[in-house]
Amino acid sequence: MIRRVLFNLMAWTIVLAVAFPLFWMVVTSLKPQSELFRRPPTILPETLTFEHYWQLLVETNFLTYFQNSVVLSVATTVVVVSIATLGAYSIVRFKYWGRESLAFLVLFTYLLPSVVLIIPLYLMLVGLGLSNTILSLVIAYTTFALPYALWLLRSFMAGIPEDLESAALVDGASRMGAFRDVILPQLLPGIISTALFTFILSWNEYLYALVLVNSDNTRPLTTGVMNMLISSFNVEWSLLMAASVMMSVPLIIVFAFLQSYLTRGFGAGGVKG
Amino acid sequence: MIKNQKAKLERQYATLGMMLIAPTVLVFCAVIVYPLVSAIYLSLFDIYTPTLQGEWVGLDNYRELLGKGEFWTSLRNNIIWTVGTLSLQILFGIGMALVLHQNIWFRSLARSLILFPYFVSTVVAVLVWRWLFNDLYGILNHLMMAAGLIDMPIDYLGSMPNAMISVILVGAWKYFPFVVIAVLARLQTIPDALYEAARIDGAGPVARFFDITLPQLRDVLVVIIMLRAIWDFKEFDLIFLLTGGGPVTSTQTLPLLVYKEAFSLNHMGMAAAYAVTMMAVMLVFMIVYIRKTREKEA
Numbered sequence: 348m349i350r351r352v353l354f355n356l357m358a359w360t361i362v363l364a365v366a367f368p369l370f371w372m373v374v375t376s377l378k379p380q381s382e383l384f385r386r387p388p389t390i391l392p393e394t395l396t397f398e399h400y401w402q403l404l405v406e407t408n409f410l411t412y413f414q415n416s417v418v419l420s421v422a423t424t425v426v427v428v429s430i431a432t433l434g435a436y437s438i439v440r441f442k443y444w445g446r447e448s449l450a451f452l453v454l455f456t457y458l459l460p461s462v463v464l465i466i467p468l469y470l471m472l473v474g475l476g477l478s479n480t481i482l483s484l485v486i487a488y489t490t491f492a493l494p495y496a497l498w499l500l501r502s503f504m505a506g507i508p509e510d511l512e513s514a515a516l517v518d519g520a521s522r523m524g525a526f527r528d529v530i531l532p533q534l535l536p537g538i539i540s541t542a543l544f545t546f547i548l549s550w551n552e553y554l555y556a557l558v559l560v561n562s563d564n565t566r567p568l569t570t571g572v573m574n575m576l577i578s579s580f581n582v583e584w585s586l587l588m589a590a591s592v593m594m595s596v597p598l599i600i601v602f603a604f605l606q607s608y609l610t611r612g613f614g615a616g617g618v619k620g
Numbered sequence: 621m622i623k624n625q626k627a628k629l630e631r632q633y634a635t636l637g638m639m640l641i642a643p644t645v646l647v648f649c650a651v652i653v654y655p656l657v658s659a660i661y662l663s664l665f666d667i668y669t670p671t672l673q674g675e676w677v678g679l680d681n682y683r684e685l686l687g688k689g690e691f692w693t694s695l696r697n698n699i700i701w702t703v704g705t706l707s708l709q710i711l712f713g714i715g716m717a718l719v720l721h722q723n724i725w726f727r728s729l730a731r732s733l734i735l736f737p738y739f740v741s742t743v744v745a746v747l748v749w750r751w752l753f754n755d756l757y758g759i760l761n762h763l764m765m766a767a768g769l770i771d772m773p774i775d776y777l778g779s780m781p782n783a784m785i786s787v788i789l790v791g792a793w794k795y796f797p798f799v800v801i802a803v804l805a806r807l808q809t810i811p812d813a814l815y816e817a818a819r820i821d822g823a824g825p826v827a828r829f830f831d832i833t834l835p836q837l838r839d840v841l842v843v844i845i846m847l848r849a850i851w852d853f854k855e856f857d858l859i860f861l862l863t864g865g866g867p868v869t870s871t872q873t874l875p876l877l878v879y880k881e882a883f884s885l886n887h888m889g890m891a892a893a894y895a896v897t898m899m900a901v902m903l904v905f906m907i908v909y910i911r912k913t914r915e916k917e918a
Contacts (some may be wrong), residue, residue, distance in 0.1 A: 358724045361716065365793065369740070371759060372748045387766070388759055434644035441637025442630075449641065454913065456652050458847075460854035460908045463895040466662060466888060470672065490651045497644065519892055531818035544780040549742035553857040558883065569743045573861065576747065584751050591744040598739050602732065610801075619626040 376400070376588035383585055399589040407591060408563050412571030420549040421565050422485045427492040428500075428542045432534070434498035436526060440512070450501075456494040461554050464490055469558055479562050492545050500565060501545065503537025504530075505602055540608040550597065568594050572581040663893035669886035677899075681893035690869065691894070695901070698873040701788060701859070702852045708792035709848060713799025714837070720800065723808045726878050731804075738797035746861040749790050751860065753777055780870045787871050791858055795851075799844055806840040807833070843916065846909035853902055874898040 363370075375383065376399055378392045403409045438450055468487055469478075477483040507530060515525040553569045561564050566574065572590045578580060604610070663681055667674030685691045696800045707765040720731055735743065751777040752760045810833065818828050856875040859865065864882070865872030872880075874894060882891035 354722070355724050358719045358722070359730065360732050360889075361719065362730045365735065368745075368748045368752060368793070369736060372744075377749065386758065389761055409849075422815070427872060430643045430647060433640045437637045437640035437644075441633055443634040443637050449645070451910070452653075453647065454910055455906065456648070458850050458902075458909065459652070459656070459898065460875065460895075460902065461874045462854065462856060463659050463899050464652065464655045466882050466892050466895065467658040468651065469882075470658075470662075470888075471655065472803075473672075486651060489647055490655075493644070495654075522633065544669055551743075553741075553743055553861070554879075558879075569741060573743055583780060584754070587747050588751065591747050594744055595702055596738055598741075602736070602739070606732070607802075616745070 350405060353443055353566075363557065371586045372591050376585055376592050380583070380584060382454075397583045399583075400593070403586060405455060405587050407575060407586075408566075408571060409593070412565065412566055412568045413593070415565060415571075416550060416567040416569075419481050419484050419488070420546050422481070423488040423492055423541050423549040424545045425579045426485065427489055427496050427545055431496035431500050431541070432538060434497050435529065439504040440509070448564070450490055451492050453497050453501075455492075458497050459494075463489065465554065472559060479560055479565055481560075481565055483559050484555060484565075484567065487559055488549050488552060491552075492548055495548065496516045496541050496545050498542045500534075500537060503534060503541070506537075529539060536608060536611060539605070540611050543605060543608055545603070547598060632838065659892050660891055660896055663896045665889040667888035669882060669888050670745075672888070676891060677889070681890050682897070684892070685897065686894055689784055691897075693869060694872050694874050694877045697784070697869075698853060701791070701855075701871070701873055702849060704784075704788040705791035705795070706848055706852050708788065708798050708843070709852075710845060711797040713718050713796045714803055714841075716796065717800045717803035717807060718833075720804060725914060730746050734800055735797045737794050740794075742794070742857040743861065745790065745794050746858065747788075749831075749862065751775070751822060760796055769866060771801060772866070777863050778867055780867060783867060786861055791852065793853065794858065795848065798848065802840060802844050803837060806837055810836045839916065843909070843912050846912060850902060850909060853905070874901075 357553060374390070374392060377395050377397070378389075379394055379396045379398070382389060382392060382394065438446060438453075468490065472478050472483045472486065477486070511529050511533070512525050515529045516522070520528065552567075553571065553573075556567050556570045558568065563571070563574075572587070575590065576587055625659050640813055664676060665674040666677045666681070700776060716734060720727065720734065724730060752758055754762065758773075758776075758778070761770070764770045765773070775782060777783050814832050814836075815828060818832055854875055855873070856879065859871055859873055860876055862878070863871045863877045868882060875898070878891050878894045878898065881887045881894055
């Protein structure tokens with residue numbers, strides 16, 4: 348019994364140590380400016396304040412960045428997941444020339460470093476006159492999101508028994524009819540978890556946003572928030588921590604409500620990182 | 621007659637399959653294959669970024685980069701960073717997975733808390749750590765001084781070897797949850813009978829770990845190590861945002877060098893040459909990973 352309690356205490360000490368930076372982020376964002384610079388620092392704030400959150404919404408471009416990030420991530424997710432669902436169905440269930448090499452290419456590009464693609468992509472998007480637009484980021488994000496989504500959906504698709512589809516075909520359904528009525532409902536949990544991961548990837552991306560966009564109207568959260576740190580000569584850590592918390596809110600929501608889908612996705616193909 | 625019909629149906633299916641894959645192939649060619657090929661092509665030119673004008677220099681970029689000290693120091697940093705952060709991720713990841721595999725209180729909450737650093741944006745992680753590392757008001761210096769570990773505040777990011785150690789630690793903190801989840805999933809499939817048999821034979825917990833758990837984890841560990849090695853090797857955001865490659869160039873890895881050449885020093889062609897060389901180094905690991913994954917599926 349004592350051993351069990353000790354083991355639990357040890358385990359939770361490690362867990363809390365790992366989570367401490369995130370706890371400290373929330374605490375800092377709620378401290379008034381005066382308390383922030385007190386030594387020794389207070390672990391729990393003596394007075395709670397939401398002034399930094401208010402300041403963030405009213406005095407900075409945070410809301411624009413937030414909106415850009417939402418548009419960008421949703422657009423990338425919708426485009427990538429719809430293309431990848433059809434693609435995964437094709438790769439798993441049909442036989443045609445070049446299918447094997449295509450599957451190999453998908454896996455290869457899943458591992459490809461962004462810095463190799465970024466120079467030609469930059470030249471291409473500048474050439475198309477798309478630089479500084481959200482569209483250019485959606486295009487750039489498909490370079491990592493599409494191979495990833497295909498890779499993930501492929502393994503979900505492979506898990507659906509082929510018999511179900513054959514039965515529908517024998518009953519006279521067309522191939523696409525069977526896809527719509529039989530495969531799609533079965534694949535739905537896979538589609539949801541792929542969509543969640545694609546959204547998280549796009550929400551967190553930094554490098555392409557840094558290179559392709561440099562105006563405040565189109566900047567997403569990642570580069571926008573970082574820019575607040577660099578451009579303000581007087582760094583306000585509470586403000587930055589409040590921004591970090593707000594930036595993580597969509598992830599926390601995803602986490603809280605859709606955890607089972609996240610675990611499923613993790614099992615199917617790992618998460619890109 | 622029936623045979624004929626069947627062949628016809630198969631042809632129809634093949635066409636349908638190709639139509640379904642067509643959007644994927646188109647996007648792949650436009651945003652991945654074309655840029656990949658042109659990266660190699662660009663690396664043979666000397667291009668000035670603002671004007672995008674340049675001339676053919678052949679293999680000169682490659683000759684120059686191999687002769688430059690900066691390439692070799694960046695490669696060395698890249699290897700130190702990858703090996704350092706990866707070993708911590710693996711060691712800590714396996715340890716944490718073993719702990720979370722046990723029946724601890726509020727296990728699912730503990731798992732969520734462990735997982736969170738992985739999903740949080742790198743920008744957020746870096747901002748938080750820079751605040752923890754802050755020399756004047758950072759909690760880390762304060763706690764270490766209060767515990768009597770140090771007398772003076774430490775400069776975590778501005779001096780060597782502190783900067784490299786800090787980057788490696790933050791990288792390990794951010795990415796070890798990946799190892800935890802992957803190992804945890806595998807642990808759950810090891811049959812209990814194996815452990816019972818070992819217990820009857822009188823094997824202690826340590827012997828059970830080395831004789832049963834580790835051999836059972838072997839295959840999944842090879843795949844995880846390969847995948848994380850590839851991802852850590854190409855890491856840009858975390859190092860760039862934490863130190864920017866500094867102090868001077870002591871934490872500058874190859875991805876940072878590519879970015880610097882292309883967008884600060886304005887040598888597009890040279891940057892492409894660095895990128896292509898970096899990929900050549902990574903290719904070994906990529907091929908091993910692809911082989912291992914295929915083996916597992918077959």
